[in-house]
Amino acid sequence: MKQILLAILLFAVFLAFSSCNFINKSVSTLNNLQHLQFKLGSADNFIVNSVNISNIRTVNDLSINDGLRLTQAVANKSLPVSFTLNILANNPNSKSSNSTSSSNFDAIINSIDWILFIDEKETVRGRVSTPIRVPTGTQTTVIPVSIGLDLVKFFGEKNYLDIMNLALAIGGANGSSSRLKLQMKPTVSIAGIPISYPNFINVIDKEFR
8 A cells, every 4th residue: 555655646746747847848938939020021923813923013014815814804703813922930049158048949830820911901811731840040931821812802892903903012023912911820839739829910021020
């Protein structure tokens, strides 16, 4: 009986010690994760109804056939687009040379739930499910997000020229992601347990956040 009680006591001590280590590690990791920074990069390979506009500057630069195809698509109330939106991630955490505690870590993002806004209008939602490592330091990690939506569905009040100018402003030769916003909620792994950010964060192209 004494041996059984001793075994139970030792097991309880082990559990308490393991729990303390897990809690300390979790708190430290969560504290470090708040320093992760995100920013929108470019919108690449922008395809509008099978027409790649990545090298197109204005609607007038479209070929006659492509222009007719896109005009007909808008007339039929459908203009599907697809592109890759790049999220830039920085992990500035570093270990102090005179510190005994390690805050130098590579962040592991298990997944990202996201919501895309165009001109502040909510459009589509999705998830990045491939784990991503964001190393410590000055290196920027690019996280590609594949996006597809129908512009007419969300901007049907606009005419053909306005919709195409919107597409070109995002994915054309002079395009940028300045008219986009991505609300995202990353999920990270701590001791094998996935933990999601408590709220969605706004990611834009002007600055790291």
